[in-house]
Structure formats: structure tokens, C-alpha cells
Amino acid sequence: MRLENKVALVTGGGSGIGAATARLFAAEGAKIVVTGRRPAPLAAVAEEVGGLAVPGDTGDPTHIAEGVAAAVSRFGGVDVLVTSAGIAPGGTVGDIEDDDWESTLRTNLNGPMMMSRAVLPLLLARGRGSIVLVSSTAGLAAAPASAAYDVSKAGLIALARAIAVDYGNRGIRANALVPGWVKTPMGDRSMDALGAARNITRQQAYDRATADVPLRRAGTPEEMAACCLFLASDESRYVSGTTLVADGGGLAVELTSTEFTFGGQSA
Numbered sequence: 001m002r003l004e005n006k007v008a009l010v011t012g013g014g015s016g017i018g019a020a021t022a023r024l025f026a027a028e029g030a031k032i033v034v035t036g037r038r039p040a041p042l043a044a045v046a047e048e049v050g051g052l053a054v055p056g057d058t059g060d061p062t063h064i065a066e067g068v069a070a071a072v073s074r075f076g077g078v079d080v081l082v083t084s085a086g087i088a089p090g091g092t093v094g095d096i097e098d099d100d101w102e103s104t105l106r107t108n109l110n111g112p113m114m115m116s117r118a119v120l121p122l123l124l125a126r127g128r129g130s131i132v133l134v135s136s137t138a139g140l141a142a143a144p145a146s147a148a149y150d151v152s153k154a155g156l157i158a159l160a161r162a163i164a165v166d167y168g169n170r171g172i173r174a175n176a177l178v179p180g181w182v183k184t185p186m187g188d189r190s191m192d193a194l195g196a197a198r199n200i201t202r203q204q205a206y207d208r209a210t211a212d213v214p215l216r217r218a219g220t221p222e223e224m225a226a227c228c229l230f231l232a233s234d235e236s237r238y239v240s241g242t243t244l245v246a247d248g249g250g251l252a253v254e255l256t257s258t259e260f261t262f263g264g265q266s267a
Contacts, residue, residue, distance in 0.1 A: 002233040004029030007075040009067060011058050011115060012085030014041035016184030017134055020221035021082050021228045022049050028229060033071045033078075035063070036085060058085040059106035061114055068118045078122045080232045083112035083156075084134040088149045088186060101148045108152035113159055116174070120167065128171035132231045133160045134224075135176040137247050157243055164241030173240040175231045180247025181209055181218040212258050214249030 008025045012018035013034025022032050022045050032051030036042045039055040046053035054070045056063030071078050086108045089100040112133050123129025138146055139153030156176055163174035181187055183206070191205035198205065206218050227246050230236050245251055 001029035002229065006030045006079040007071055007077055008080040009033045009071050009078050009119065010082045011035045013045055014038050016186065017182065017221045017224045018084035019045045020225035021084065024225040024229055026051065031075045033067065035067045058111035064114050064118050077126065078119045079126060080130050081115060081119050082132045082228050083115055085111060090145050091147060092145050093147045096147055104148035105152050109155040112156060116163060123172050124170055130232045131163055131174040132228050133176045135178050137178055137180045137251055140178060140251060161241045168240055175239060176243045177227050178243050178245040179219060179224050180250045182224055183218050183220055187218065212253050217248065219246060219248060
């Protein structure tokens, strides 16, 4: 098993990518601590994987301290951190409310930074460790009316590089996972909004949103969890400070040329 006897702390562990990651890591031998805002789904995931749930706001320093302390108390430390909690209120620079901007950065960027800072002494004490920050393709290419989300996800990519550079000589690796559209509760909400605007179903909205993605579909939480497992395990022991893009090929597409494709062949 690739994470046997490792302790993994997963934020946003009650649903979506975080929950799938907790399940896969547990199956690979890890002891799991999951944190998140919603106690009920968090407790259900923890019970399923034989782990520990610590409900709270990922952007709250007190909650972060509680989560790390719980990992130490129950399992003796932390070997792997995966930060997957996130919000996406939407809005352009011209119209986003200050509260939405600040809450997005607090949850999506400040929280992962503070959680990384909190676990670093534990990783350093072990002489090794892996931090996986779940970013987004929005961190590499801006999405419409998503200024705060774009900035927060781009910041995570830079944060992974900073940690990798500053702590690599002490055995710590840090990388960013960059998913495209994934069928998570957050993705579903976006598709429901698109469906309502276009009078189509959720699945039709996913199909429309991924029409130019080479694999022609959204990803699954389990596929993202597999990427997290690679980055967390010794299989990636020489991988640090980079971004693993898992978007079905979406960012590879040169969008202004898509109209020049005929019958599946480029003109």
C-alpha cells in the first residue's frame, strides 16, 4: 500500500475531491483526518474510512490549530496535507463585493497557507512530507466573472512553488493539482446555473461546458483523488514545486482555432 502508516490531513474532506481523496488514501493504508464546514457529511466520511472528523472553517486559525492538534493527539503527527476546501462566489473586479473577495481569499488561499504553516513543523520533525494544494485551471486561465476565485487559485500554484523552494532541502515536497471541470457539488451548482440559463439539464450543461475538451467530459472526484495519491506517495518522490493539470486536455486547446476542425480532422 502506497501510504501505509502515513497520516493524511485532508481539508474539504466532507464531499467532492476531498472525500474521494480521504477514501482512496485510507484504502492505501493512511490514517485520515478530515476537516470541513459541514459536520454531518464530514462525520460520515470519517466513519467510512475509520478516521477523525474535525468540523470548522478552513480559513479560521483556531480551527486550523484544532485540526492539526487532533491529528497529533489521535495519530501522532502528519505526513501528508491535501487542501481541497474552496468556495466560488463569482463576480468581476468591477462588481464583486468586498466581503466576497475577502472570504474567497480567506478560504481558498489563506486557509491552505495557514494549514501548510501549521503542519510544517510536524513534517520537518519527520524529515519528509508532501503537501498537495488543490488549485484549478482557473489559476492558469481566467474564467469569466470569477476574479476572486481566479486569483485565489493562481495563488495556490505560487504557494506550492514557494514551499517547495524554501523547504525542499529539508525533505518537504509541495505541488499543486489543477483540475478542470469535475463532477462535484460545486461543479453541479455551476452546471445547474448554466442549465437554468440555457433551459437544459445538468448533464447537458456539463456536455456543453466540456464540448471543446479533448476527452469531451468532466472529470470525477476519484480521478482527482488518484492524482493526489500520486503527489502524496513516494511514486512522485522527485516531483516538487510543479502543477499537475488534470483537465481532460482542456488547457491544451487553442480556442480560436476550434472552428477549423472538420469531421474530427484539422483543416
